Amino acid sequence: MRTKLLAYSEDRSWAAQIKSLSDSIKAEASIFLPKKEIAEKVSGLYEEIYYSDLENFDPLAYISAFFEVAKLLSPEVAVFPCTGKGRILAGLFSAKNSKSVATDVYNVQSKENNLIAKRLVYGGKAEVDLELKIPATICLLHGSYVEAKANVESRFNKVIKPNASCRVIFTPKKVEGMEPDKAEVVVVAGRGVKTKNDLRMIMELAELLKGAWSVTRPLAVDEGWAESWIGISGLMVSPKLYIGIGVSGQPHHMMGARSSKIVVAINKDRNAPIFDECDYGIVGDLYVVLPEMIKKLKNMKQK
Amino acid sequence: MKILVALKPTYDINQLKFDSEGVPLLETCPITLGEADKCALEEALRIKESNKAIVIAVTVGESQSHIKGIRDALAMGADEGYLIKMKNAWNISSIAVAKAIASFAQLTGPYDVIFTGAGAGDTHSSIIGPMISALLDFRLIAGADQVEVSENMVKATCKMEDGTYYYESDLPVVITVTSEANEPRIPTLKAIIRSKSMPIKEVDPSVLSLSVEEFKDLKVLKHSIERKRIILEASDQKSAEESVEKIITFLKSEGVI
Ligand SMILES: Cc1cc2nc3c(=O)[nH]c(=O)nc-3n(C[C@H](O)[C@H](O)[C@H](O)COP(=O)(O)OP(=O)(O)OC[C@H]3O[C@@H](n4cnc5c(N)ncnc54)[C@H](O)[C@@H]3O)c2cc1C
Numbered sequence: 001m002r003t004k005l006l007a008y009s010e011d012r013s014w015a016a017q018i019k020s021l022s023d024s025i026k027a028e029a030s031i032f033l034p035k036k037e038i039a040e041k042v043s044g045l046y047e048e049i050y051y052s053d054l055e056n057f058d059p060l061a062y063i064s065a066f067f068e069v070a071k072l073l074s075p076e077v078a079v080f081p082c083t084g085k086g087r088i089l090a091g092l093f094s095a096k097n098s099k100s101v102a103t104d105v106y107n108v109q110s111k112e113n114n115l116i117a118k119r120l121v122y123g124g125k126a127e128v129d130l131e132l133k134i135p136a137t138i139c140l141l142h143g144s145y146v147e148a149k150a151n152v153e154s155r156f157n158k159v160i161k162p163n164a165s166c167r168v169i170f171t172p173k174k175v176e177g178m179e180p181d182k183a184e185v186v187v188v189a190g191r192g193v194k195t196k197n198d199l200r201m202i203m204e205l206a207e208l209l210k211g212a213w214s215v216t217r218p219l220a221v222d223e224g225w226a227e228s229w230i231g232i233s234g235l236m237v238s239p240k241l242y243i244g245i246g247v248s249g250q251p252h253h254m255m256g257a258r259s260s261k262i263v264v265a266i267n268k269d270r271n272a273p274i275f276d277e278c279d280y281g282i283v284g285d286l287y288v289v290l291p292e293m294i295k296k297l298k299n300m301k302q303k
Numbered sequence: 304m305k306i307l308v309a310l311k312p313t314y315d316i317n318q319l320k321f322d323s324e325g326v327p328l329l330e331t332c333p334i335t336l337g338e339a340d341k342c343a344l345e346e347a348l349r350i351k352e353s354n355k356a357i358v359i360a361v362t363v364g365e366s367q368s369h370i371k372g373i374r375d376a377l378a379m380g381a382d383e384g385y386l387i388k389m390k391n392a393w394n395i396s397s398i399a400v401a402k403a404i405a406s407f408a409q410l411t412g413p414y415d416v417i418f419t420g421a422g423a424g425d426t427h428s429s430i431i432g433p434m435i436s437a438l439l440d441f442r443l444i445a446g447a448d449q450v451e452v453s454e455n456m457v458k459a460t461c462k463m464e465d466g467t468y469y470y471e472s473d474l475p476v477v478i479t480v481t482s483e484a485n486e487p488r489i490p491t492l493k494a495i496i497r498s499k500s501m502p503i504k505e506v507d508p509s510v511l512s513l514s515v516e517e518f519k520d521l522k523v524l525k526h527s528i529e530r531k532r533i534i535l536e537a538s539d540q541k542s543a544e545e546s547v548e549k550i551i552t553f554l555k556s557e558g559v560i
Contacts, residue, residue, distance in 0.1 A: 057468060059433065059443050084429070084463045088445045091433025095401055103428040120526055121426050122316040126327050127526035139428075165442055166472035173466040181464070185559070209560055221483050228464070232427050233481070235464060241559040251316050252427075258528060262559050264550065270534075279530050280553055282546045284537025292540075292547045300551070 003027040003110065003134075006075035007046070008066055008089060010034060013182075014081045015042045016147035018140060021079065023148060025110045032069045032159070034062060044150025048073075052159040057085055060165035063092040068159050070097060075135065077115065082139040082236065094137035102130050103139035106259075123232060123251025124258050142181070143238025143259030173227045177203065178212035180230065185211025185241045186257070188230055191218050192246015192267065192286055196225050201290050202245060208297045211239070216253050231256035246286050249274025266290065304356035304454070306347045307417045308381065309404045309431070311362060312372040313337040313424035325525035329393075334368040336375055339420030341487035343480040347418050348380045348488070350452050356415075361385040361407055363400050364392025370503060377498035378490035384503045385411075387511070399513070401434035406511035408439060414475060416457070421446045421479040432479035442476040448483045 005027040009015040015031055022029035030048040033039040039051035052065040066089065070078065078093055080086035082104055094101035107118040115132040120141070132138070180186045187206040189199055199213075206213035214237075220229040228235050232255040242260035246267060247253065254277055257263065265278040268285050275281045282289050315333045322328055347358045360376035362369050365388045373384035387403050389395060408414055417439075422429040429446070436443035444450070447459040457476050461468045490498070535550065537543035554560045 057463065059445060060436075063437075084446060087429040088433045088443070091401075091428075091430030092437045092443070094398060094430070095434035095437035098398070100396060101398055101430065103430060104426075121523065122314065122319055122327065123425075123427070124526060125316060125319055126321075126523050128523050139430075166444075166470050169469040171467045171469075227462075233422060241554065241557075262554065262557050263530060264554070275534055276532070277528065277530055278532065278534075279557075280550050281532070281534040282537050282543075282550060283534060284543055284546070288540060288543045289537050289547060292543050293551070296547055296551055 003077060004073055004075040005029045005077045005079060006066075006070055006073055007031040008033075008078070008080045008086065009042070010038060010081075010085070012041045012045075013147060014142075015045055016149075017142070017145045018079045018081070019045050019148035020145035021108055021140060024145070025108055025115070027077065030069070030073055030075070032066050034065070036158075039156060043154045044152060045148060046154060047152050048157065049154050050157045050159050053161050056168040056170040058164050058166055058168050059085075059088050059092060061162045063089055064162040065159050066093060067097070068162075077135065078137045080137070080139050082141045086139050090137050090139045098135050098137040099133040100130075101137040102132060104141055104255075105138050106141045106144040108138065120255065120258075124255035125251045141259065142236040177206065180212040180214040180228070180239075181235050181237050183212035183237075184239050185209040185243075186230070186237050186239045186260070187211060187213045187243045187245065188215060188247055188257075189213070189219060189245055190216040190247030190253075193219070196223070198287075199225060201294065204294055205243070205245075205290065205297070208294065208301065209241070211241070216247055244274055244278075245290060247274055248272045249277055304350065304354060304415045305412065306350060306356050306358045307408055307412070307414045308340075308344045308347045308358060308360045308376065309362070309417065309419040309435070310336055310340045310344065310360055310372055310376055311420070311423050312364070312366075312368040313340075313426075316425050321525040325527075327523055327525065336372045337420050337422075337424040338482040338487075339422055339424075339480060341379075341420075342482050342484045343418040343420050343478075344376055344379055344381065345485045345487040346450050346452075346478070346480055347416070349485075350416070351380070351382075354452070354454070357382050359383045359385065359411065361387060361404065363387045363395065363403050364389055365505070366392065373503050374498055375490075377501045377503075378495045379488055380490075380494070384501065385506055386503060387506045387508060389508060397428055397430055398434065401431050401438060403508060403511055403513055404431070405435050405438035406513060407506060408435070410506075410511065416452060416474065417441065417477045419477070419479050421481040429479070432477050436477035439475075439477070442472045442474070444470050444472055444476060444478045447478055447480050450478055450480065450484060452478075
């Protein structure tokens with residue numbers, strides 16, 4: 001009998017990545033999405049698509065809708081995106097419904113009746129092979145699987161909206177420029193960038209490369225220069241190109257960019273850990289290197 | 304009001320080293336209470352000061368680091384400290400840890416609020432708090448950057464990937480707190496000395512009627528991603544120009560710009 005998998009997602013990209021995982025272990029996959037508008041975007045990826053009309057993220061309401069679907073299907077595996085919300089839902093779901101749970105998973109294989117998951121620990125410095133007893137809950141890292149293509153007829157099923165567990169007021173984040181988790185190029189400023197005004201150079205480089213810009217956590221949290229940051233406690237990205245400028249490359253940050261195709265670092269300290277994790281690096285003062293890079297790219301564009 | 308704070312000593316992963324086979328050298332890696340866990344305790348202590356509450360700190364494990372973690376919590380101002388005795392605390396699944404804390408809460412409660420850090424410094428799963436909420440049927444506020452608890456309600460602000468959520472919830476509630484929520488207090492010398500004479504109570508897992516399954520084959524190895532590591536120098540203007548030129552050529556041939 002085929003393993004039954006139930007996915008949770010809030011967008012098409014995640015839905016397609018989880019579908020790919022599901023295909024790789026030959027599972028029979030269904031998906032739950034919180035709203036109809038999002039569910040429609042997933043059409044063609046899953047045969048059975050479940051949705052509700054949930055509003056702003058209320059963890060207990062969301063999980064009880066998901067649980068309604070799980071009761072119907074009795075999945076052996078539940079898969080959530082390894083995002084802030086995905087982790088919360090995975091915790092809520094697994095406590096009562098799973099024999100095992102693993103977050104930060106980037107590979108899953110089936111083994112007899114169980115699953116073997118590879119998970120990252122210690123901020124991505126180390127990996128662990130875990131045997132997950134079924135039923136299992138998994139939080140999948142972004143960029144671990146390529147997006148599956150739409151190739152099935154989808155049936156849409158509505159789940160009744162559960163009661164709210166709390167009052168929620170949501171303020172969407174302001175996005176200046178492109179969203180880092182959707183961009184093919186991400187330029188990141190670290191504490192080597194001295195003033196907020198200097199961020200302009202970072203934004204200019206991002207714009208020249210048709211990408212997004214972001215920061216490390218200290219610049220967002222301590223300095224308040226941006227609303228989000230890249231890393232395990234922020235956004236996880238997997239662009240084609242990541243450029244870290246004045247970023248030291250501590251594990252909690254790098255975890256958020258580990259599946260980038262190419263990593264470039266500009267840092268004045270030859271011993272910064274980011275140089276161990278980059279494809280191309282320049283040891284030098286960003287205030288010299290960055291203007292040079294911007295100048296060259298502008299020249300190229302004009303030609 | 305009765306408040307439980309669940310704490311976990313964590314490895315300082317910025318200082319984690321590996322041997323030549325890629326096995327992490329955990330024995331020599333410093334361990335302290337996680338930053339977010341300390342913020343969770345700080346929130347509890349602030350409620351205690353303004354609202355009268357009793358604050359109980361608990362951890363799952365019995366190593367010296369676990370004892371030290373609870374000792375630190377007592378020094379910061381927790382009223383009572385407990386160890387749920389388990390030998391290989393580092394190798395216990397998160398489901399078992401959450402079940403242990405939830406059963407402990409049932410045994411020593413009822414609690415109005417259970418605090419925990421939003422993520423541990425080493426594994427950072429961020430699932431223990433939500434699990435405890437599910438096991439006890441408590442409300443849940445996860446990832447709070449700002450918390451305000453009153454007699455019968457909690458108001459909190461949580462930053463998530465798509466924006467900021469403001470929540471108002473009834474009690475009893477599990478609240479997970481981020482390391483941005485506050486500046487945890489540093490205990491005074493007097494408090495540290497006083498805490499040394501406070502008992503750390505031990506709880507046997509059998510009292511909590513738990514069957515604890517350990518991970519099998521927990522093989523932890525260094526994770527390395529294949530990277531080219533081509534490093535160029537830019538010590539002056541001229542070398543900067545040359546290096547930038549080269550990098551742009553590389554990136555073009557990679558097809559990423
Ligand atoms: C539980 C936990 C979760 C965390 N989650 C995250 C997360 O999600 N994301 C995140 O980013 N961090 C996270 N952190 C923090 C993380 O550990 C690091 O502290 C942080 O990433 C460091 O940011 P940075 O590289 O900007 O600063 P620093 O480490 O201070 O590095 C600055 C770098 O700039 C270089 N530099 C200085 N001046 C120049 C110059 N003129 N030219 C070139 N280079 C220069 C320096 O050599 C240095 O390497 C977390 C920490 C914890 C404990």
